[in-house]
Amino acid sequence: MIKFEQNISLQGLNTLNLPAVAEYFATLTDPEQVTEIVEFAHSNNLSILWLGGGSNLVLADQVPGLVVKIALSGVDLLTEDDEKVVVRVGAGVNWHQFVEQSVENGWFGLENLALIPGTVGAAPVQNIGAYGAEFADSCHSVEVVDLLDQSLQQLKVEQCRFGYRDSLFKQNPGRYLILNVQLKLSKQFTPNLGYTALDNQLQAMGVARPTAGDVFNAVVQVRSSKLPNPEELPNAGSFFKNPVVSAQHFQKLKTRYPSMPSYADELGVKLAAGWLIDQAGFRGLRDHHVGMHADQALVLVNHNGATRTDVDQFSARVAGAVLEKFAVQLEQEPVPYP
Numbered sequence: 532m533i534k535f536e537q538n539i540s541l542q543g544l545n546t547l548n549l550p551a552v553a554e555y556f557a558t559l560t561d562p563e564q565v566t567e568i569v570e571f572a573h574s575n576n577l578s579i580l581w582l583g584g585g586s587n588l589v590l591a592d593q594v595p596g597l598v599v600k601i602a603l604s605g606v607d608l609l610t611e612d613d614e615k616v617v618v619r620v621g622a623g624v625n626w627h628q629f630v631e632q633s634v635e636n637g638w639f640g641l642e643n644l645a646l647i648p649g650t651v652g653a654a655p656v657q658n659i660g661a662y663g664a665e666f667a668d669s670c671h672s673v674e675v676v677d678l679l680d681q682s683l684q685q686l687k688v689e690q691c692r693f694g695y696r697d698s699l700f701k702q703n704p705g706r707y708l709i710l711n712v713q714l715k716l717s718k719q720f721t722p723n724l725g726y727t728a729l730d731n732q733l734q735a736m737g738v739a740r741p742t743a744g745d746v747f748n749a750v751v752q753v754r755s756s757k758l759p760n761p762e763e764l765p766n767a768g769s770f771f772k773n774p775v776v777s778a779q780h781f782q783k784l785k786t787r788y789p790s791m792p793s794y795a796d797e798l799g800v801k802l803a804a805g806w807l808i809d810q811a812g813f814r815g816l817r818d819h820h821v822g823m824h825a826d827q828a829l830v831l832v833n834h835n836g837a838t839r840t841d842v843d844q845f846s847a848r849v850a851g852a853v854l855e856k857f858a859v860q861l862e863q864e865p866v867p868y869p
């Protein structure tokens with residue numbers, strides 16, 4: 532029998548440290564419990580929030596319905612040949628710990644995604660990415676419960692509609708419960724370099740021909756030096772996606788701001804949201820409880836005692852200033868709930 536508790540604080544369960552309280556709360560430790568959870572929610576007319584590490588959520592003070600903490604464990608080697616392995620990983624496994632374990636086991640492809648907080652089950656939701664790699668590159672399939680009919684499905688990578696910080700799961704909030712993820716990882720290591728910060732770090736480490744362990748360590752060091760640790764300064768990582776603008780709009784901006792960083796994108800030109808926020812005057816700016824980080828203008832931080840309202844009001848100010856100065860609309864990356 533699952534314990535359904537009432538009025539449970541989620542403050543320690545979200546990396547922004549927002550003072551949210553769940554109407555009902557339960558923990559999922561075994562896929563067999565899904566039916567009981569869904570029946571409880573249906574019979575009490577409750578919506579369900581599947582909660583991983585809470586590192587990509589902006590929670591309201593009162594979270595109505597049932598919050599289910601995903602604690603599904605397990606790492607199983609499914610297939611192996613000379614070149615690759617397919618590994619099934621439980622949704623509740625810590626992402627970074629699995630990346631570390633995969634490097635130790637000689638399963639390559641995830642090194643650039645080291646130190647991203649959260650769980651394996653949330654990785655497909657926004658198709659996590661960093662340093663030129665993204666979850667989709669190593670995804671074999673995602674095992675889900677489709678809550679429309681409670682069917683178990685194994686969705687192949689091409690069915691998951693992965694895009695930049697986007698997926699089928701993000702587009703259909705609440706519909707899919709991710710139970711396991713199957714990753715296809717290479718047994719031959721091919722470094723994925725070309726990011727200045729990463730290349731510089733490897734150089735500083737005196738590494739000319741990096742192993743997977745070197746890249747893993749370099750990513751950990753670069754990220755630790757650049758990003759605020761949520762345990763010290765609560766945050767949800769990048770607060771906005773990098774916006775994509777038309778080539779025409781980009782040309783206008785580039786003429787006016789020649790130093791503006793940009794990247795080719797299949798839909799137009801991608802701009803660096805952090806640079807836009809910095810130029811709009813928000814880097815290091817604080818308004819009472821919240822602010823944009825002084826070293827990473829893209830990271831909204833909770834200095835102390837912030838609520839969802841503080842976050843919403845401040846992020847709207849930031850997005851408004853960027854819109855006014857550059858005519859570029861920023862889109863929030865962490866999921867607001869509800």
Ligand SMILES: Cc1cc2nc3c(=O)[nH]c(=O)nc-3n(C[C@H](O)[C@H](O)[C@H](O)COP(=O)(O)OP(=O)(O)OC[C@H]3O[C@@H](n4cnc5c(N)ncnc54)[C@H](O)[C@@H]3O)c2cc1C
Pocket residue numbers: 546580581582583584585586587588601622647648649650651652653654656657658659660661700707708709710758759760761766767768769866
């Ligand atoms: C310091 C910091 C750095 C970060 N850096 C990066 C980065 O480099 N790249 C990047 O892409 N992201 C980054 N993030 C964002 C975040 O870590 C990722 O999005 C991560 O995958 C979220 O995992 P989580 O378990 O905390 O998810 P949660 O925040 O708990 O949930 C996020 C969303 O996924 C849903 N969800 C979670 N688990 C499941 C499940 N099993 N089934 C169905 N839905 C589920 C939730 O309902 C919610 O909608 C960073 C965050 C922080 C705080």
